[in-house]
Amino acid sequence: xxxxxxxxxxxxxxxxxxxxxxxxxxxxxxxxxxxxxxxxxxxxxxxxxxxxxxxxxxxxxxxxxxxxxxxxxxxxxxxxxxxxxxxxxxxxxxxxxxxxxxxxxxxxxxxxxxxxxxxxxxxxxxxxxxxxxxxxxxxxxxxxxxxxxxxxx
Amino acid sequence: xxxxxxxxxxxxxxxxxxxxxxxxxxxxxxxxxxxxxxxxxxxxxxxxxxxxxxxxxxxxxxxxxxxxxxxxxxxxxxxxxxxxxxxxxxxxxxxxxxxxxxxxxxxxxxxxxxxxxxxxxxxxxxxxxxxxxxxxxxxxxxxxxxxxxxxxxxxxxxxxxxxxxxxxxxxxxxxxxxxxxxxxxxxxxxxxxxxxxxxxxxxxxxxxxxxxxxxxxxxxxxxxxxxxxxxxxxxxxxxxxxxxxxxxxxxxxxxxxxxxxxxxxxxxxxxxxxxxxxxxxxxxxxxxxxxxxxxxxxxxxxxxxxxxxxxxxxxxxxxxxxxxxxxxxxxxxxxxxxxxxxxxxxxxxxxxxxxxxxxxxxxxxxxxxxxxxxxxxxxxxxxxxxxxxxxxxxxxxxxxxxxxxxxxxxxxxxxxxxxxxxxxxxxxxxxxxxxxxxxxxxxxxxxxxxxxxxxxxxxxxxxxxxxxxxxxxxxxxxxxxxxxxxxxxxxxxxxxxxxxxxxxxxxxxx
Numbered sequence: 001x002x003x004x005x006x007x008x009x010x011x012x013x014x015x016x017x018x019x020x021x022x023x024x025x026x027x028x029x030x031x032x033x034x035x036x037x038x039x040x041x042x043x044x045x046x047x048x049x050x051x052x053x054x055x056x057x058x059x060x061x062x063x064x065x066x067x068x069x070x071x072x073x074x075x076x077x078x079x080x081x082x083x084x085x086x087x088x089x090x091x092x093x094x095x096x097x098x099x100x101x102x103x104x105x106x107x108x109x110x111x112x113x114x115x116x117x118x119x120x121x122x123x124x125x126x127x128x129x130x131x132x133x134x135x136x137x138x139x140x141x142x143x144x145x146x147x148x149x150x151x152x153x
Numbered sequence: 154x155x156x157x158x159x160x161x162x163x164x165x166x167x168x169x170x171x172x173x174x175x176x177x178x179x180x181x182x183x184x185x186x187x188x189x190x191x192x193x194x195x196x197x198x199x200x201x202x203x204x205x206x207x208x209x210x211x212x213x214x215x216x217x218x219x220x221x222x223x224x225x226x227x228x229x230x231x232x233x234x235x236x237x238x239x240x241x242x243x244x245x246x247x248x249x250x251x252x253x254x255x256x257x258x259x260x261x262x263x264x265x266x267x268x269x270x271x272x273x274x275x276x277x278x279x280x281x282x283x284x285x286x287x288x289x290x291x292x293x294x295x296x297x298x299x300x301x302x303x304x305x306x307x308x309x310x311x312x313x314x315x316x317x318x319x320x321x322x323x324x325x326x327x328x329x330x331x332x333x334x335x336x337x338x339x340x341x342x343x344x345x346x347x348x349x350x351x352x353x354x355x356x357x358x359x360x361x362x363x364x365x366x367x368x369x370x371x372x373x374x375x376x377x378x379x380x381x382x383x384x385x386x387x388x389x390x391x392x393x394x395x396x397x398x399x400x401x402x403x404x405x406x407x408x409x410x411x412x413x414x415x416x417x418x419x420x421x422x423x424x425x426x427x428x429x430x431x432x433x434x435x436x437x438x439x440x441x442x443x444x445x446x447x448x449x450x451x452x453x454x455x456x457x458x459x460x461x462x463x464x465x466x467x468x469x470x471x472x473x474x475x476x477x478x479x480x481x482x483x484x485x486x487x488x489x490x491x492x493x494x495x496x497x498x499x500x501x502x503x504x505x506x507x508x509x510x511x512x513x514x515x516x517x518x519x520x521x522x523x524x525x526x527x528x529x530x531x532x533x534x535x536x537x538x539x540x541x542x543x544x545x546x547x548x549x550x551x552x553x554x555x556x557x558x559x560x561x562x563x564x565x566x567x568x569x570x571x572x573x574x575x576x577x578x579x580x581x582x583x584x585x586x587x588x589x590x591x592x593x594x595x596x597x598x599x600x601x602x603x604x605x606x607x608x609x610x611x612x613x614x615x616x617x618x619x620x621x622x623x624x625x626x627x628x629x630x631x632x633x634x635x636x637x638x639x640x641x642x643x644x645x646x647x648x649x650x651x652x653x654x655x656x657x658x659x660x661x662x663x
Contacts, residue, residue, distance in 0.1 A: 072246070
């Protein structure tokens, strides 16, 4: 199915994170995943919070910074074929509301995970690495940058 | 018109009412785009998320051979070459569209009038292949065709006249208007259309989409400013891009946004040089088919006069369907046709033909005749099609039958829309538009509704992402003068059954 005939934007991926209710859905889904992890008896509270943070960070990295292009054909002649979803948001405009939201959620999760893991050293290392994994690709300076050619094509 | 714009370029509020003082009639302009209920939005996003996750899983299984892959793949000999296709681009088609593809592209085997005959297909369990069962579903009520005045018929005066003209002129000259393709029937059609619309002259083209895309570059070029409504059709967008003018998009039907952009254009001029724009052209449509809204034409005209811009009005869906005599959105608002600089329309919807026209003053039309890409390179309209338009025009503008059709259409629009609103559906747009989009939000409900309606003998058109915003999948009912009152009542009772079955009564309005 393509967006060719009647569409308001050539690439709907650019505006999907401004749709009504999607931020709340995102937070609810993350919360739900966390509840599932919390409810497993073999995970302590610290481990489940750190796991939530790690899973959130890894999934975010995969969906926002690894997958390139669009899952449908667009009428803009492949302009975003080699762009990750993060680079497509708001057509590359920096510091928009959606981007600020995505920068904030890993930070909030990091703070919560640090608190609930009682600032234990191992948990700290894991959480910080995941935070870096979530935040560094989102920096405006790294927009469109592919280090060592990883994920270029 | 204080709108809280939430979704980018769209105007989202409860109800949008103004009384405009311009024009001879004080018609109340009222459109409503009820905001998305939060519960429906969350469920829709979760739907898409689940289907997407399963899509990734199934793609993984297909890639590694655990599940059979039915899609076309590249030649194994070419594996070291750069791939021709990006398989991710067909992710949506493979995993989401295929699940509900039996509601799209249904093959029909009759004229698309008030009822159609649908060839039944059965899809395989995987969704990849389909087979014809051999059965035909007969006399399914057609709620999806743009058959506003009911001229999609294969019997009667229109088709007889068209057949006669095919015998006289043949099927076409296969030549362009400027070369050998100009027939007397074209001149007659253009004159008749100009008289009908109340303008000086008119020029017709063989294809409605091409009318926009080949003629806008003829009217504006680099150094001009185009202010285009957010929901304009792809043909208008393509025409604007081909013209290489600067395009600024204003929020749908939002006069404050349009005024801001107009005043910025006049005050600041072109981007770097600050020179004044050569021309400012505002492009709007009469009726927007995806939202069911009617343009706020008096508001646009007031702004156009104030800032001295030109107006291009695309009446693809409103010609024949709005106004007491079917003259379109200008007649609906009581505005004289000469106030709009360029009136464009298509013959596809209300006249049961094909092609498009541009009408306006004589200088404009003569310019297009000489300079239009379509007049120079595209074949002229086929004579039977011209005859169909002429016959249907004579019925609409002259006869009792035409007036009855127009009245029936207006009546059907009102009854159907109010009936749906009473049932609690969220219906977008203006109460008088012949297009009735009903919001379903979730693609699952879209599929279920379409299939259940077909079981009850009604064919509806469902539209989902990516043709609409992700959360606003909808079913678009198109009213027709050919539908009898009984068919409309039956459709409403079927919708009522399904509303309770599928929990579709989202509307909070009373």
